[in-house]
Amino acid sequence: MRGKRSAEVARDTKETRIRVRLDLDGSGAAKLATGIPFLEHMLDQVARHAMLDLEIDAQGDLQIDAHHTVEDIGIVFGQAFARALGDKAGVRRYGHAYVPLDEALSRAVLDLSGRPGLEYHVAFARALIGEFDVDLVHEFFQGFVNHALVTLHLDNLRGDNAHHQCETLFKAFARALRAAVELDPRSAGVVPSTKGRL
Numbered sequence: 580m581r582g583k584r585s586a587e588v589a590r591d592t593k594e595t596r597i598r599v600r601l602d603l604d605g606s607g608a609a610k611l612a613t614g615i616p617f618l619e620h621m622l623d624q625v626a627r628h629a630m631l632d633l634e635i636d637a638q639g640d641l642q643i644d645a646h647h648t649v650e651d652i653g654i655v656f657g658q659a660f661a662r663a664l665g666d667k668a669g670v671r672r673y674g675h676a677y678v679p680l681d682e683a684l685s686r687a688v689l690d691l692s693g694r695p696g697l698e699y700h701v702a703f704a705r706a707l708i709g710e711f712d713v714d715l716v717h718e719f720f721q722g723f724v725n726h727a728l729v730t731l732h733l734d735n736l737r738g739d740n741a742h743h744q745c746e747t748l749f750k751a752f753a754r755a756l757r758a759a760v761e762l763d764p765r766s767a768g769v770v771p772s773t774k775g776r777l
Contacts, residue, residue, distance in 0.1 A: 584760075585632075586662035590655045594647040595639040597655040603663050603760050605632025613637040613652060615645050617711035618719075621749040622652075628753035629760075649715040653722025660727045664760060667691055672771040674758030678751040683738030685747035687755040689731050693777040696730040697721050701748065704741045716745060720752070731755075 585602040609626035611619040613635060626633040635656070639648030664670070675688040685701075697720055703713040724731050733752065738744035763771075770776055 584663045584665065586659045588655050588659040588662060590651060590658075592647075592651070595637065595651040597639075597648075597651050598634075598636045599652070599655045599659040600632075600634040601656070601659050601663055602632040603660075605630060608632045610634045613648065614639065614641050615648060615711065617708055618645070618649060618652070618715075621745065624746060624749045625753040625756070628750050629757040631757075645712065645715055646718060650718040650722045653719040654726050657723040657726030657728075660723070664691065666770060667777045668770050669762045669767050670771065671759055671761050671763050672777070674755035674760075676751045676754030676758070678747045678754060680743045680747045680750075681740070683740060683743035683747045684736045685738075685744065685751045686734045686736060687731065687748070687751035689729055689752070689755040689759050691759050691777060692730045693728050694730060695725045695728055697724045698732040698734075701733065701735040701744065703735075703744055704739050708741050708745060713741060713745065716748065729759075 584604055587600040589598045607627040607630050609623045611622055613619055622635060635652060637648055637652055641648060670691060672691045677686050699717050699720060706713055720733060733748055735744050735748060
């Protein structure tokens with residue numbers, strides 16, 4: 580019987596203090612305290628659509644801006660994800676999803692490759708969603724892939740509303756993540772690579 584796929588990771592710097600706890604085999608529950616409401620809305624989508632339980636407690640230098648906090652949340656989320664995933668034996672490895680929201684459509688394609696790589700092709704309709712700087716979406720995903728050691732392609736294929744564009748990105752990412760980490764009963768205990776490891 581496979582052990583529980585969960586992890587907790589903390590990161591303390593002069594700029595941020597971040598704690599992330601996640602369970603890859605959860606029910607989609609989220610408990611989020613970051614000081615950045617729009618990011619919490621996006622992370623709630625990740626938990627819900629990836630069907631993982633996610634707790635994030637973050638304090639950062641928001642008096643400057645949200646950059647360090649968003650980036651470091653991506654880093655610690657990636658570290659916790661990698662730790663929870665373990666040796667990746669029995670997982671499907673690859674996941675992809677298209678997600679629409681009204682006029683917006685995004686695609687995410689993910690490989691639990693053991694190699695960090697981000698292809699990010701998003702032209703937001705505006706620079707701010709409320710007070711949230713859309714440049715930080717890239718920083719979050721770059722932090723995640725660098726520390727989760729995954730290859731991730733994110734493309735916003737169309738959209739006129741920046742909120743819709745962003746939400747489709749996070750939902751597509753979540754659905755691709757869910758597919759990639761799913762255990763394949765046909766390859767129980769086998770690492771899905773001809774190398775024998777990922």
